[in-house]
Amino acid sequence: MSAVTTNNTEVSSVVILGSTGSIGTQAIDVIRRAPDRFRVRALSAGGGNPLLLARQALELGVETVAVATSAAKAGLSDALKAEADALGRSGSPLPEIICGPDASTQLASLPCDSVLNGITGSVGLDPTLAALDAGSRLILANKESLIVGGPLVKKRAKPGQIIPVDSEHSALFQCLQGDKSEAVRKLVLTASGGPFRGRTRAEMADVTPKEALAHPVWDMGPVNTINSANLVNKGLEAIEAHLLFDVPFDRIEVVIHPQVMVHSMVEFIDGSTLAQVSPPDMRLPLSLGLGWPDRVPDAAPGCDWTQASTWEFHPVDDDAFPAVRLACEVGEAGGTMPAVFNAANEECVAAFSAGQLSFNGIVDILARVVEEHDHVGNDEVTLEAIAGAEQWARSRAKELTGLL
Known part of the structure; x- marks a missing residue:
């Protein structure tokens, strides 16, 4: 229509x-x-x-x-x-x-x-x-x-x-308009760092669900909020960026940006970087999706450039937050592996929320389920193969978390 x-x-x-x-x-x-x-x-x-x-x-x-x-x-x-x-x-x-x-x-x-x-x-x-x-x-x-x-x-x-519509992928989508794919050196996804930014793995051993749900910026559902706290969500977004923009994982980078004003960036082969900037408001990427290729006037407030501000960028601490690296390995493997990662994560989040699993245990169990999965390759993926992989992953994750 x-x-x-x-x-x-x-x-x-x-x-x-x-x-x-x-x-x-x-x-x-x-x-x-x-x-x-x-x-x-x-x-x-x-x-x-x-x-x-x-x-x-x-x-x-x-x-x-x-x-x-x-x-x-x-x-x-x-x-x-x-x-x-x-x-x-x-x-x-x-x-x-x-x-x-x-x-x-x-x-x-x-x-x-x-x-x-x-x-x-x-x-x-x-x-x-x-x-x-x-x-x-x-x-x-x-x-x-x-x-x-x-x-x-x-x-x-x-x-x-x-x-x-994810703010990061909407940002990349906007930055990539008008440029040829061969001109792209890398995609840079930004992450707020969540409520535990700067903590070590040991310092997160006793984190509670209530603490994990206290996201400093975004108002999201419980699964996405916990995923943001341990950066599983950012790992999933790296897989999404790879699939949307056909950029290999070795050219996708995640950086911590606590102010959440730069929603993502594209670095080009000449050394230039384009960034999409706006206050953290999901109405902006939603309006772009709804109105594309036109923009919807006054969909969300813009930046106030009359106010002084400082923006920080930090590398991800892979020891404290190994989920990004694990997700990229999963995305590289492809096939049914991402389905297993996602399904097992949902069960692990449920176990953590129920007090049956530690916060660090979410990614630990994820890594074990992924390692055990005998995955189907991209060329053999069907809806039935995905459903079977998800069912196996949920069952195995429940076994490992003690919920079965």
Whole structure:
């Protein structure tokens, strides 16, 4: 479905997957600020926050809403009726509700200009593939689907069809515009360093889940926040950068930048470096994805250049934070190895959150599961192979953490 024109303004149709999460709510805020630019056709969410989902659906006038279970469908139906009554819209047509494990994939297949995949976890892979197959532009916040299904996603995606939303990859995407790939010397991903920046491995031995969830900058879900605390998230982002931009791992570097103003950089062969700079606000990369190739005016506040500031950059301490190096090895191996890394990590984070595993133990178990995996290569990757690898990794990680 191509964008329609109203009063000389192109209106882009959008499907939002994961609308009640951090990514979804911020995307809706961007859309709310530019109602003449976007029309939201459908929303999906797990269903754990039916009132918010109902309010979003009625505000945006969507046609269809998807939730994960029949119980969530019943809760959403009640919330839609109650919210419609509260708005004085009793008796007005309500959105269609679909449910089930494939509901988000159904929405991703709808004719539209863009699909924003803001789902958390590898369950976002099927919707990612569905959006690509439907020919929609994929606004990708679900990094796991690319990491887990890299070879499949790359085969399905047409040039320019994927617009990354992670702040780091959006920064790289912007810095690379107009330059030939052979002009790139390396990609530099920045990381805040999380709440334990500067600590040694020994100093993190007794870290608690509460401490790990206290991210100094970003407001994210629990898994991503813990991943940021031990830099697993930055390792996953290195794999994502490799897949998105076809740059080998020996030309991808991670640096610690506590001020989180430089979101990533590209160094070119002539010695020049381009950096994308903005205050840490996810509405900026989201607006770029939603509006591409145009920018959405006033999507987020810019930098205040009248204020003095200092920016720092530090190398990653691989002894204290070995996750980046491990993830790059996993990405280099390819095939089903990234799927194993991601699945095992989710189980390790769950064990840490439940008090069954130490903070340092997350990456220790990850390294052991990865070492034991007999992986399938890139050319042999199928959805079935990925599912099998994930199942094995989850089971093995649970064994090693004592949760089985």
